[in-house]
Amino acid sequence: GIQVEQSPPDLILQEGANSTLRCNFSDSVNNLQWFHQNPWGQLINLFYIPSGTKQNGRLSATTVATERYSLLYISSSQTTDSGVYFCAVGGGSYIPTFGRGTSLIVHP
Amino acid sequence: SAVISQKPSRDICQRGTSLTIQCQVDSQVTMMFWYRQQPGQSLTLIATANQGSEATYESGFVIDKFPISRPNLTFSTLTVSNMSPEDSSIYLCSVARVGPDTQYFGPGTRLTVL
Numbered sequence: 001g002i003q004v005e006q007s008p009p010d011l012i013l014q015e016g017a018n019s020t021l022r023c024n025f026s027d028s029v030n031n032l033q034w035f036h037q038n039p040w041g042q043l044i045n046l047f048y049i050p051s052g053t054k055q056n057g058r059l060s061a062t063t064v065a066t067e068r069y070s071l072l073y074i075s076s077s078q079t080t081d082s083g084v085y086f087c088a089v090g091g092g093s094y095i096p097t098f099g100r101g102t103s104l105i106v107h108p
Numbered sequence: 109s110a111v112i113s114q115k116p117s118r119d120i121c122q123r124g125t126s127l128t129i130q131c132q133v134d135s136q137v138t139m140m141f142w143y144r145q146q147p148g149q150s151l152t153l154i155a156t157a158n159q160g161s162e163a164t165y166e167s168g169f170v171i172d173k174f175p176i177s178r179p180n181l182t183f184s185t186l187t188v189s190n191m192s193p194e195d196s197s198i199y200l201c202s203v204a205r206v207g208p209d210t211q212y213f214g215p216g217t218r219l220t221v222l
Contacts, residue, residue, distance in 0.1 A: 031209075033210065033211060035213075041198055041215070041216050041218070042213070042215055042216070043200070043213035043216075044213075045210050045211060045212060045213075048209065048210040086150065086151070088151075088211070095141075095153060095156070096211065098150045098151045098152075099150065100149075100150045101150055
């Protein structure tokens with residue numbers, strides 16, 4: 001199956017800082033999603049982005065499918081951005097494989 | 109988007125017993141999944157719930173331990189059978205309308221087995 005690697009595993013920021021999270025995958029994909037799991041466990045879909053670039057407020061994502069990676073940018077981070085960010089990718093079978101996540105803590 | 113509810117939100121159970129988790133979606137969806145998330149870990153797919161037929165289980169998960177029902181396009185149940193402390197996890201219901209497409213998650217069921 002597809003291998004998914006996320007980096008860094010842990011990230012600590014001061015409020016207002018910017019950050020970049022990376023997701024590398026081992027094979028061509030037709031489905032790539034970024035999720036945020038808040039401290040209460042709820043998973044929120046941030047982006048569906050198998051290729052190209054999307055932006056939503058302070059968050060943006062870019063996937064370069066030919067080079068098998070995706071980046072999630074968080075600008076002007078806030079304490080509410082804390083949680084775990086997961087990348088999930090899927091190939092021909094659609095069933096997505098989740099990475100191990102990046103745990104983000106934003107301090108006030 | 110899809111609004112997903114799960115019952116119960118949390119439970120504490122004795123080993124050897126079984127718990128059934130319900131997942132209700134506010135609209136018809138093509139695909140429904142059940143995931144397990146052990147403490148501090150990523151999500152692991154248990155099975156795809158198929159309407160009107162047996163669920164499709166991932167490697168390491170079997171029907172006798174995790175029986176699943178999906179009687180219609182908006183509802184599914186997952187039973188965790190003959191529980192042991194190793195079953196303590198968050199169990200998540202997830203849906204998608206067509207594949208590949210955006211996936212949505214329920215709030216999860218936090219299970220503790222003593």
